[in-house]
Amino acid sequence: MKKNETGDRLKALARQLRTAKLDAAVLDRRDDYYYYTGYTGSDAVAVVAKSGKVWLITDMRYREEAEKTAPGCEVVMWKRGFGSFVGGMLKKLRARRIGFI
Numbered sequence: 001m002k003k004n005e006t007g008d009r010l011k012a013l014a015r016q017l018r019t020a021k022l023d024a025a026v027l028d029r030r031d032d033y034y035y036y037t038g039y040t041g042s043d044a045v046a047v048v049a050k051s052g053k054v055w056l057i058t059d060m061r062y063r064e065e066a067e068k069t070a071p072g073c074e075v076v077m078w079k080r081g082f083g084s085f086v087g088g089m090l091k092k093l094r095a096r097r098i099g100f101i
Contacts, residue, residue, distance in 0.1 A: 006038045007072050014052035023095035024049050026086065032101050039070040045086055046073065049093055057086060 013036060017025055025048045027033040033046040037056055044058040044066070056073040058066050066075040078085040090098060 006036060006070075009036050010048065010054055010072060011052060013048055014050055017048065017050040017099065020099065022050065022097045022099045024090060024093055025099040025101050026090075027101045029101070037070040037073050039066055039073070041065045041069070045082075047086065047089055047093075049095070055089065057082075057089070 013025065017023070027036060027046040027048065030042060030044075033039055033044055033056070036048070037046050037054060039046070039056055039058075041058065041062040043062060044056055047055045047057065054073045055076050056066050056070050057076045057078050060077055063075060063077060066073070076089070
């Protein structure tokens, strides 16, 4: 998948978030995060802020693959509980209205 293709999709998603008055979206299905980021691996979640910034959260086993296949994302390795890590990230973003895709 081409970087500009996923970049266009992410820009469109960020616009949709702003229109829907959402602060962020969480993409936890493999098909969805692949469509928006290009990441081909498993065990991941993408967090997309209304600003268009994207974090791809996965574990150390998939770091290299994530960095290669999702160049428009900041790749973050989760620690100590996947769900609480994602929740902590959303809290840091001050995301109150969150969409789940």
